[in-house]
Each structure stands twice: as structure tokens, then as C-alpha cells.
Amino acid sequence: MAENQTCTVIGGCGFLGRHMVDQLLKRGYKVNVFDIRQTFQNDKVSFFTGDLCSQQDLFPAVSGVGVVFHCASPPAASNNRELFYRVNYIGTQNVIAMCKKAGVQKLVLTSSASVVYEGTDIQNGNEDLPYAKKPIDYYTQTKILQEKLVLDANDSEHGFLTAAIRPHGIFGPRDQQMLPVTVEMAKAGKMKFIIGDGKNLVDFTYVENVVHGHVLAAEHLQNGSVVCGKAYNITNDEPIYFWTFLSRLLQGLNYQAPTIHLPYYLIYYIALFVQIICFLLKLFIEIKPSFTPMRVALAGTHHFYSCERAKKDMAYKPVVSLDRAIEITLESFQHLKNK
Ligand SMILES: NC(=O)C1=CN([C@@H]2O[C@H](COP(=O)(O)OP(=O)(O)OC[C@H]3O[C@@H](n4cnc5c(N)ncnc54)[C@H](O)[C@@H]3O)[C@@H](O)[C@H]2O)C=CC1
């Protein structure tokens, strides 16, 4: 029987989701988008608007579809415990149930490499590392629960095949997090300092490489394939010093790169102290500090991952180099340039 080339991208109006849609259309898939909002128009795409936690909303969007890509999540920075739990955990249970009810054959989840990260160094970590016992935030906590649900749902006997992609630090055109937040901080004068010695290596992954990993996973999800029920790190395979990467983004847009070194632990404990004060003051005033302990950890530790498993099992290879990716990204963010 010929493969069903219709797919649904849940979260298809987001940063990664929209890049997924463009690439899937290029590869000849018929594409449905399911999202809580509609951010673009494309005559080749069927849009379904709704909440992925709702059976009635989701079912029509996955009916008659061969592959579902689940790329939806509340933003990592929202720090809303109930929302993360409802969307990432309960909502993913609904995604699995609706896929099974509709007879979808393959489900590919966008997880996160951070599911194994506890705020301390990870160097070339592979997928065999245990899930974080103390995840860095509620977002990561629910990404772990979500990934477990999807991988456990793999059921070759009944023809429902699943896999999870674990990207890290996605960037590229239309990103709303990495580059815009960095520029915002620079504008506010908060990008003068380097936390630690500046020699911590991190993965920053170009969005097209992340898309490529998802498409390969879907195409390799076949009965009997090693990919079924597995998680895969997808990176640029070119870890870079965290502060070198941010400096390249900043200088590329005419902002000054940070130069003054501050001791890591001092800043970490100050951020922790500030967070406690903000929590205590929450009843009276809402303050959102840019340097949370989580961001300090991400800025001052090694966190880069091995994508050897993806190379071996599904012939993954980054399609865009880090240098080229930075170039394309800077070109697309000229409107944020310092005048
Ligand atoms: N941006 C990054 O650096 C990384 C992202 N990820 C994961 O990649 C995926 C995509 O992330 P981004 O594109 O950066 O985020 P995004 O915020 O741009 O896109 C997420 C999309 O999900 C939709 N959504 C949220 N709640 C929904 C609901 N209840 N029902 C229907 N749609 C809903 C949003 O409207 C949005 O369009 C997420 O699962 C995220 O956890 C993983 C690792 C790194």
C-alpha cells in the first residue's frame, strides 16, 4: 500500500512549526496545520484552529492523515506550571488518543535535549543519559513527561509508530526567543557581562537542521525500524562557546559584544536570591528579572549533545553549517539592527 503523504503539523503556526510546513510542502506532502492561533496564510495548507487539549478541536485535523508532527508547547519562558502541565502532558495524551482514533500511522514529537539537563555541565551527552531528576524548570519537567508518553505509545503491533526529536537552542529566521531576547537585553544594557570564563560549549541548532531531523524520523518510522519508540538528539554538530555565539549575533547587528567577566557562582546565587525576592513580592508587584538562575546556568555551563544516534539510525547530517546559519539569520533580522 502506498504511504499516506498527508501530514498534520500541530503548532504549525509557531517558529519551528512554520519552517516544518515550508519544508514538508517542498517535499511534496499535503499539509494540515493545527494551532491555537493562525499567524500566516498559505493556499496550499489546510488550517485548523483550536486547542490541542480538546478532542473536538483536534480530531478533524488528524483525520485521514499518515503522519503527525507535534511541535506545540507554551513558550519555555512563560513559567506557568499549570499551563505546561495541561498542554504538554494532558494535551499530549489527547494528541496520542486522537491519532490512534483517527488511524494515524506515525507520530513525531518535538521534545528537547534539555530533558537530561540539570543545570550542570553536559559534554557530548547522548540519549542514554537518564532524564533529569531535578529538571531546571516546569517547562522541562513537562517535556520529560510528554516525551515518555509519546515513546511509550509506540505500538508496532497496531501500526502506530512514534519517535521524539530532541533539538537544542533552535535559531533562525522568525525566531521569537533566542535572537530577539538577546537584542532586547543588549538594548537594556544587560549584555556587557560574560558569566564565567566564556569557555562553555553549547549547541545552537539552525531551524532547517531541526526540520530535517523531524522529516528523516518520519520517513524512517517503518515497522521493524530501530527508530520506533526512540529519542534522537538533533544538533548542528558544531558546539560553540555560548558567549562567542551571542557575540556573533550581537556584533552582526551592530551591538557591542560582552567583555567583562563575572564569576559564575556569584551570579547564580544573586539570581537565585532575586528570584526568591520576586516570588515574595508577587502579591504586590510582578517583576520579571532577565537573569533567572535557569538562564544563568544555560549561559555558564557546557550543554552540548551527541547526534551520533541520528547519524547512524537515520543518516542524519546537518544541511546548513553554523557559519551559514548565522549569516542567514542575521540577514533576516536586519530590522533589529542598531542604528
Ligand atoms: N525554540 C527552542 O530553542 C526549542 C524548542 N523546542 C520545542 O520545539 C517546539 C516548537 O518550539 P518553538 O517553535 O520555538 O515555539 P513557538 O512558541 O514558536 O511555537 C509553538 C506553537 O504551539 C502553539 N500552541 C501552544 N499551545 C497550544 C495549544 N494548547 N493548542 C494548539 N497549539 C498550541 C503556539 O500557538 C505556537 O504557534 C516546542 O515543542 C518546544 O518545546 C525544543 C528545544 C529548543
Ligand SMILES: CC(C)=CCC[C@@H](C)[C@H]1CC[C@H]2C3=C(CC[C@]12C)[C@@]1(C)CCC(=O)C[C@@H]1CC3
Ligand atoms: C545571557 C542570556 C541568558 C542571553 C539570552 C539568550 C537566551 C534567550 C537563550 C540562550 C540559551 C537559550 C535556550 C532556550 C531559550 C533561549 C535561551 C535561554 C531554551 C530554554 C528553549 C527551550 C528548550 O527546550 C531549551 C532551550 C535551551 C537554550
